[in-house]
Amino acid sequence: xxxxxxxxxxxxxxxxxxxxxxxxxxxxxxxxxxxxxxxxxxxxxxxxxxxxxxxxxxxxxxxxxxxxxxxxxxxxxxxxxxxxxxxxxxxxxxxxxxxxxxxxxxxxxxxxxxxxxxxxxxxxxxxxxxxxxxxxxxxxxxxxxxxxxxxxxxxxxxxxxxxxxxxxxxxxxxxxxxxxxxxxxxxxxxxxxxxxxxxxxxxxxxxxxxxxxxxxxxxxxxxxxxxxxxxxxxxxxxxxxxxxxxxxxxxxxxxxxxxxxxxxxxxxxxxxxxxxxx
Amino acid sequence: xxxxxxxxxxxxxxxxxxxxxxxxxxxxxxxxxxxxxxxxxxxxxxxxxxxxxxxxxxxxxxxxxxxxxxxxxxxxxxxxxxxxxxxxxxxxxxxxxxxxxxxxxxxxxxxxxxxxxxxxxxxxxxxxxxxxxxxxxxxxxxxxxxxxxxxxxxxxxxxxxxxxxxxxxxxxxxxxxxxxxxxxxxxxxxxxxxxxxxxxxxxxxxxxxxxxxxxxxxxxxxxxxxxxxxxxxxxxxxxxxxxxxxxxxxxxxxxxxxxxxxxxxxxxxxxxxxxxxxxxxxxxxxxxxxxxxxxxxxxxxxxxxxxxxxxxxxxxxxxxxxxxxxxxxxxxxxxxxxxxxxxxxxxxxxxxxxxxxxxxxxxxxxxxxxxxxxxxxxxxxxxxxxxxxxxxxxxxxxxxxxxxxxxxxxxxxxxxxxxxxxxxxxxxxxxxxxxxxxxxxxxxxxxxxxxxxxxxxxxxxxxxxxxxxxxxxxxxxxxxxxxxxxxxxxxxxxxxxxxxxxxxxxxxxxxxxxxxxxxxxxxxxxxxxxxxxxxxxxxxxxxxxxxxxxxxxxxxxxxxxxxxxxxx
Numbered sequence: 001x002x003x004x005x006x007x008x009x010x011x012x013x014x015x016x017x018x019x020x021x022x023x024x025x026x027x028x029x030x031x032x033x034x035x036x037x038x039x040x041x042x043x044x045x046x047x048x049x050x051x052x053x054x055x056x057x058x059x060x061x062x063x064x065x066x067x068x069x070x071x072x073x074x075x076x077x078x079x080x081x082x083x084x085x086x087x088x089x090x091x092x093x094x095x096x097x098x099x100x101x102x103x104x105x106x107x108x109x110x111x112x113x114x115x116x117x118x119x120x121x122x123x124x125x126x127x128x129x130x131x132x133x134x135x136x137x138x139x140x141x142x143x144x145x146x147x148x149x150x151x152x153x154x155x156x157x158x159x160x161x162x163x164x165x166x167x168x169x170x171x172x173x174x175x176x177x178x179x180x181x182x183x184x185x186x187x188x189x190x191x192x193x194x195x196x197x198x199x200x201x202x203x204x205x206x207x208x209x210x211x212x213x214x215x216x217x218x219x220x221x222x223x224x225x226x227x228x229x230x231x232x233x234x235x236x237x238x239x240x241x242x243x244x245x246x247x248x249x250x251x252x253x254x255x256x257x258x259x260x261x262x263x264x265x266x267x268x269x270x271x272x273x274x275x276x277x278x
Numbered sequence: 279x280x281x282x283x284x285x286x287x288x289x290x291x292x293x294x295x296x297x298x299x300x301x302x303x304x305x306x307x308x309x310x311x312x313x314x315x316x317x318x319x320x321x322x323x324x325x326x327x328x329x330x331x332x333x334x335x336x337x338x339x340x341x342x343x344x345x346x347x348x349x350x351x352x353x354x355x356x357x358x359x360x361x362x363x364x365x366x367x368x369x370x371x372x373x374x375x376x377x378x379x380x381x382x383x384x385x386x387x388x389x390x391x392x393x394x395x396x397x398x399x400x401x402x403x404x405x406x407x408x409x410x411x412x413x414x415x416x417x418x419x420x421x422x423x424x425x426x427x428x429x430x431x432x433x434x435x436x437x438x439x440x441x442x443x444x445x446x447x448x449x450x451x452x453x454x455x456x457x458x459x460x461x462x463x464x465x466x467x468x469x470x471x472x473x474x475x476x477x478x479x480x481x482x483x484x485x486x487x488x489x490x491x492x493x494x495x496x497x498x499x500x501x502x503x504x505x506x507x508x509x510x511x512x513x514x515x516x517x518x519x520x521x522x523x524x525x526x527x528x529x530x531x532x533x534x535x536x537x538x539x540x541x542x543x544x545x546x547x548x549x550x551x552x553x554x555x556x557x558x559x560x561x562x563x564x565x566x567x568x569x570x571x572x573x574x575x576x577x578x579x580x581x582x583x584x585x586x587x588x589x590x591x592x593x594x595x596x597x598x599x600x601x602x603x604x605x606x607x608x609x610x611x612x613x614x615x616x617x618x619x620x621x622x623x624x625x626x627x628x629x630x631x632x633x634x635x636x637x638x639x640x641x642x643x644x645x646x647x648x649x650x651x652x653x654x655x656x657x658x659x660x661x662x663x664x665x666x667x668x669x670x671x672x673x674x675x676x677x678x679x680x681x682x683x684x685x686x687x688x689x690x691x692x693x694x695x696x697x698x699x700x701x702x703x704x705x706x707x708x709x710x711x712x713x714x715x716x717x718x719x720x721x722x723x724x725x726x727x728x729x730x731x732x733x734x735x736x737x738x739x740x741x742x743x744x745x746x747x748x749x750x751x752x753x754x755x756x757x758x759x760x761x762x763x764x765x766x767x768x769x770x771x772x773x774x775x776x777x778x779x780x781x782x783x784x785x786x787x788x789x790x791x792x793x794x795x796x797x798x799x800x801x802x803x804x805x806x807x808x809x810x811x812x813x814x815x816x817x818x819x820x821x822x823x824x825x826x827x828x829x830x831x832x833x834x835x836x837x838x839x840x841x842x843x844x845x846x
Contacts, residue, residue, distance in 0.1 A: 163377070
């Protein structure tokens with residue numbers, strides 16, 4: 001039953017998979033920082049292009065990320081609508097001009113500047129999202145922990161995160177097992193006729209058993225870890241850590257060089273916006 | 279020689295408990311010894327393990343009096359980390375203690391925590407993988423491994439530290455019988471080859487005795503009742519008195535009225551000197567009545583050519599057909615992954631069969647939803663924690679009726695009736711959290727019974743239960759079966775359960791129905807037992823050694839005799 005699970009690591013033989021987790025983590029962080037700091041449309045478009053290329057190279061499948069991607073899309077739409085409703089002339093302020101394309105309602109005219117600003121907001125989402133996906137689906141979770149540890153996160157924290165990721169499939173299985181058994185008792189989740197309040201009440205029939213059996217498991221896991229010396233020393237080594245290869249050094253260097261260039265390019269005229277209206 | 283583990287007048291009381299769990303224990307274990315600690319649940323045997331590995335008092339707080347020395351140090355001073363260099367603990371839960379993402383990483387876990395360099399670590403992992411026979415699985419993830427393989431990884435994960443003492447906390451609890459046998463063989467090999475001292479805590483005595491142990495320590499109520507070599511111990515009545523099941527062949531010889539002499543080496547049936555007992559066993563066999571329990575009812579459940587596949591490529595079940603008569607008690611056996619749970623899932627409607635039919639009282643149930651099937655077929659999951667969602671007992675038992683919109687008065691009536699049947703009526707207003715594991719299990723069964731199903735399916739009803747609780751749960755199910763005419767299907771690894779309580783067994787192996795026969799005949803069939811990872815009963819060996827031509831008849835009569843004694 002090797003169903004593809006959402007956002008989980010899948011072993012594949014690609015250039016991106018062979019890179020060390022550290023390299024991918026640095027790439028991911030550099031991408032986030034750069035895209036948070038720049039509003040230069042040209043830079044953002046280049047970043048999207050790079051992300052998409054990596055996406056293809058890493059052979060990431062749509063079904064691996066579809067669910068989360070849709071969720072991010074929803075957040076993005078809410079964000080864009082909220083910006084337009086709350087500050088419809090934000091774009092005009094930024095680009096110091098006002099080109100009304102169509103009157104909408106009082107104080108909410110649709111301007112080219114606002115549309116361009118919102119376009120930038122949208123593509124920012126599209127630069128960051130793929131880099132997260134690539135990082136998650138191409139990085140072995142235990143290597144993930146070791147990479148976080150390398151950039152200074154305490155190993156207890158990074159290990160806790162990776163073990164949580166590792167147990168997600170187990171919890172999902174448990175959830176299905178409990179849901180089935182409760183459904184057999186008559187507690188239906190998907191009943192179309194059930195009222196919302198009723199559904200919430202019924203959800204508790206799954207959540208509590210799930211919580212109790214998970215807590216039981218956590219107890220065992222933490223004892224097992226302690227018995228084998230987890231947390232004994234300040235430092236720890238990692239079996240799964242990949243040694244950095246030439247490809248890693250080149251990738252890291254290229255990533256950092258791009259970031260420096262992007263920030264210089266963005267801020268060279270003292271504004272982080274690219275202004276096509278000037 | 280000085281003992282490597284030495285308890286002197288040692289007592290321990292958990293902080294949240296009113297009386298001590300261990301009372302004035304004095305016990306010496308010598309280097310290289312292999313000791314079995316046994317006794318009913320709550321006798322303190324797991325507590326002893328936690329005292330040795332240091333979890334007591336650092337994780338489980340409480341008061342210690344007396345003295346405990348392990349390899350020259352005191353666990354309470356060294357703590358868990360200090361002890362982890364000397365003592366390796368293999369826990370009961372094979373999934374919970376698999377921490378790494380792959381076999382190699384799990385084996386390396388202790389070394390990683392010790393900040394061993396990667397090159398040395400890889401070398402040591404390879405070496406230990408060799409010892410536990412997992413060399414070819416280094417990059418497998420836990421989901422790709424069987425229970426037995428996971429357990430071998432757990433053993434490797436503690437052996438990698440060059441420990442001197444290995445502790446096993448109920449190593450057989452989650453394994454099928456054949457895998458359990460292999461585990462015992464591996465423990466034995468490690469004990470000899472790696473020169474470690476081994477302590478096994480287990481109540482499945484006969485299975486542990488598949489290989490020699492030096493001594494058996496029997497505990498009851500926090501005290502040591504016996505500390506003897508197996509040959510002597512099996513000749514006494516200590517086990518019976520403490521509620522630990524002795525090997526079946528020993529019980530059979532005792533039933534035959536013989537007194538076993540330690541000199542005949544009763545530790546293993548294979549090598550035991552049977553000659554002095556042969557005549558008594560034979561005449562006992564001839565004097566007992568065979569078991570007769572005819573069932574000429576109609577079929578309650580019928581499965582026809584059932585095939586199922588998750589991915590459309592590999593069949594998890596293929597072409598399975600059988601029928602269950604009303605009022606039957608039936609077991610479904612086979613190793614992990616043989617398709618047992620898939621079968622119960624199909625009957626309950628969690629998955630749709632790829633082809634084939636399931637008939638309930640002669641009617642095809644394919645149009646019925648999970649909920650509709652649930653009114654006729656009740657499923658009880660293995661762990662009560664997977665089912666219980668209400669804080670109060672009566673609420674939990676009435677839940678199935680409440681969501682079906684039954685009136686409160688009628689719910690109350692049905693709940694009270696069910697609680698009376700289940701012996702839980704006096705506790706009806708208790709919170710569920712105040713119950714013992716066995717009682718919680720009964721609440722789960724009650725919550726299903728309240729809906730008055732015709733068929734009850736139980737997944738491992740007695741897993742992890744000691745003999746006393748096992749008997750309690752099984753006698754309760756038997757009562758439901760006999761008095762209410764309930765049809766009961768049980769998925770189990772327990773060969774005793776299958777022999778003692780079921781009329782018939784379905785043997786599944788890799789998705790195929792390998793046999794559909796009486797338990798006695800299945801468990802006296804060499805070839806079948808091996809193929810399906812079952813364990814032939816030792817009664818078979820006894821019958822053969824006594825020259826009885828019909829070993830399955832011998833098994834049947836033994837069970838009938840036992841039941842009669844229980845009822846008397």
